[in-house]
Amino acid sequence: MPMQRPLSPFMFPTWYRFQITSALSILHRLTGIALAVGSILLTWWLVAVAAGGELFAVTHAFIRSPVGRVLLFLWSVAFFYHLCNGIRHLAWDAGYGFELRSAYRGGYIVIAVALLLTVLAWAYVLLA
């Protein structure tokens, strides 16, 4: 029996390899969505700080819990990545960096800087 034609999204990674261009592009979208969902929690936290009392106690306990800390960490990673790749997008909007070599180089820089910012931010949080 002939094999089914591979169709998106099942082309990745067996039939069509990820490249840094496509991977970072979908990651930009995914982190954007993650940050959008995170904005709900952010608003919740602000409202809790303003309201005080029981609401804040519950929210605070959740953030200090292991789940809360992991979520906060993941949010920060998403934020720093989306920020760095966003600047890469702005450079493209201005007309810079369309050659394939520049796109690849920019991609590696984005990953490096995003990781660096995450490390710096959490070092600041945990040590200062």
Add this chain to the structure above:
Amino acid sequence: MSDNRSLSNSTALRDGSVLRRVRHLGSARDGLREWRLQRLTALALIPLGLYFTASLLRLATSDRLTAAEWLSSPVPALLVILFLLAGLAHMLIGLRSVFLDYVHSRARLLAAGLLVRAATAVLMGASVLAVLKLFLGR
């Protein structure tokens, strides 16, 4: 392009002439305003987002007094409000692009867009109110 210079230097004298030329381009003939707002909020969010994230990471694990104190001072309150407005507007425009790609009927697209717009309005209102309450209540 044969060189890496930005296009804008050689093709525009004033922003108005560029705008008149590029308005209504593209298959939808619409969306320039959102495109520009997206880039504008993106630029604003570089400093605002860094400031907010650094502060948030520092304060989210502290007790209420530190976070509430911080938000009741004028400069943090102002910057947080600006961050919220720019960030939520940026989010709204970004999510519309996502919906355009994955929602295939016009009715569902409109419904999704309205839903997200309503949710964003609530989030914007609630978060700004919270900061104002802390700032005005000092």
